[in-house]
Amino acid sequence: MNEKLKNLLDLENEKYINKTKNSYIKHQTSQDVMPGGNTRTTQWMDPYPFFVKNASGLNIHDIDGNNYLDFMLNATTLILGHAHPEIVRTLSNQIKEGTVYSAPTDGQFKLADILVNRIPSIEKIRFTNSGTEATMMAIMAARSYTRKTKIAKFEGGYHGTHDHVSVSVYPKKSELNESTHPGISEYSSQPKSILEDVIVMPYNDIEKTKELINKYKDDLSCIILEPIISNFGYLPLDLEFLQFIRDITTELNIVLIFDEIQSFRVSNGGAQEAFNIIPDMTTLGKVIGGGLPIGAFGGKDEIMDLFDPTSKNFDIAHAGTFNGNPLTMEAGVTVMNNLKQNDFISMNNLGEELRKQLRSVFDEIDLPVQVTGYASLFGINFNENKITDYRSFINNNSDIAKVFFAYLRNKGILLQVKNAGALNTLMTTNEIDFLVDSTREIAIQIKEAVY
Ligand SMILES: Cc1ncc(COP(=O)(O)O)c(C=O)c1O
The missing domain is CATH 3.40.640.10 (Type I PLP-dependent aspartate aminotransferase-like (Major domain))
Incomplete structure (x- = not known):
């Protein structure tokens, strides 16, 4: 990882550690009884996962009082949001x-x-x-x-x-x-x-x-x-x-x-x-x-x-x-x-709009990114070339991906660790705007750090 990018990541991790002190303690004690401190490899995130207190609608709340707008949705599961x-x-x-x-x-x-x-x-x-x-x-x-x-x-x-x-x-x-x-x-x-x-x-x-x-x-x-x-x-x-x-x-x-x-x-x-x-x-x-x-x-x-x-x-x-x-x-x-034809139409249109706006942010900043996805699903891949298969996908720049994920998490936006996600029926242009605006902020910093 280049020096400037590493500085960005260190800064984001430090912020995260400062705002998730209770999660850190829970993680430490959980490690005594579960390998890695939890019971699902996909729950892992660097430097440790936050512990959840509860969730409702669009948001997850952690035990330190932080809120996360959830695009992870338990790996796309929660199509009506939390605790419908x-x-x-x-x-x-x-x-x-x-x-x-x-x-x-x-x-x-x-x-x-x-x-x-x-x-x-x-x-x-x-x-x-x-x-x-x-x-x-x-x-x-x-x-x-x-x-x-x-x-x-x-x-x-x-x-x-x-x-x-x-x-x-x-x-x-x-x-x-x-x-x-x-x-x-x-x-x-x-x-x-x-x-x-x-x-x-x-x-x-x-x-x-x-x-x-x-x-x-x-x-x-x-x-x-x-x-x-x-x-x-x-x-x-x-x-x-x-x-x-x-x-x-x-x-x-x-x-x-x-x-x-x-x-x-x-x-x-x-x-x-x-x-x-x-x-x-x-x-x-x-x-x-x-x-x-x-x-x-x-x-x-x-x-x-x-x-x-x-x-x-x-x-x-x-x-x-x-x-x-x-x-x-x-x-x-x-x-x-609760899932009618119209719900799919509006979720999928919103997904289309999100991918369009993300592409335009990366174009505007001139950062090479492949925005993938379909309907209510999206992926943000830091890759100079089109993705068609596994071998093109693994050329994604994982250092940039780590910084991007960590920045959004500190902003209160939760994606999958590989920076993919999904929409649910509660989401509107407000949530899309928040994600796009935050993406612009970190994309500018990444561009300066890498190119
Ligand atoms: C495409 C696909 N197949 C199978 C599975 C396995 O499902 P489960 O985690 O419920 O065992 C998953 C879970 O992420 C998946 O995404």
Whole structure:
């Protein structure tokens, strides 16, 4: 990191430490009982995360009395904002009726019915407690349905933390071979057999992807991808590429799984509806649980039949002590009933306006930045070149990104640490203006420090 940039970062960190003294103490004591002082790697931020007291509407309040305008939204989950009154009411009512039973409820049916009606690829659906479980079950289903064992994913694609998707998610630059994309373990001593079963392909590269699919087609059960790549600042995939994947998977009897755990929020029926490209299976999470833990996977009737104990095709026992618990189901129904076509239109228009204004600030200051995103999702990438895949994304300048994040946090704006974020239905031009104005302030300082 250059000297001037380091000075900027030191200054911002010092301000943060001064205003989060109670969080610092909590962090220290929490480290005695949890590695890193918390229980989720994505909660980590330098020099330590602030501890939350509570949150409502647009804002999170920390235990030192600081407020943060929240664009992080628990990784895009909170589409109605924090502690939405109707969700609070629904949960208070449900909690008096019991929190979990090992039998179905009407809430399960209602949420399933809403999602089946909204999402083009989903004829039948099942609920889990996390997105990780959803992608794991969808992959299992694809294997059972096709009677093939290998899976393909894309370099830099994140689909949760189970073993078969923990391959080439964040490979280091030094590990990448120029022309090939061998699977790279996300942790040491991952069984080699996993790497043999996972084919890694480059996003947006038709030629290389075609070659790999054809090479492994007889063993390939499924391809899992995000139509809008959350790891790369919510970069929408090229539609030509997406259509190519749809066509070749249909032709070769490979199940196409869209991971819409984040991208579902772009329209009534998710990115598949917005792009009019329909997969065989879809995984969901985040938004659809109304702020409670959730995941879901669904798709063609004939694939989901594998989970039906009354069917002759029954093959996969899908257990889960808290699957479809009534609290999550009722919160999910409430959030979905509150999301109408107009909400998507206004959130997405605001997102478009935000990306336009951010681009114009960076142009005005002449700072090389790629503003990515789609609909209500955005990413700010300090990168001189267009981002198309993992290898172009990792050229983002992480030193500048750290300074930018730290400055906004001190201003009372919370982004994801990689400087991406999402809008919710409560946001207006006021929130956008605050983010854009603060961006201008720090962008000027960064420009002076670096160029
Ligand atoms: C695209 C995508 N897939 C899967 C997951 C895993 O979901 P969960 O954290 O609920 O297990 C996430 C979570 O961030 C995600 O963004």
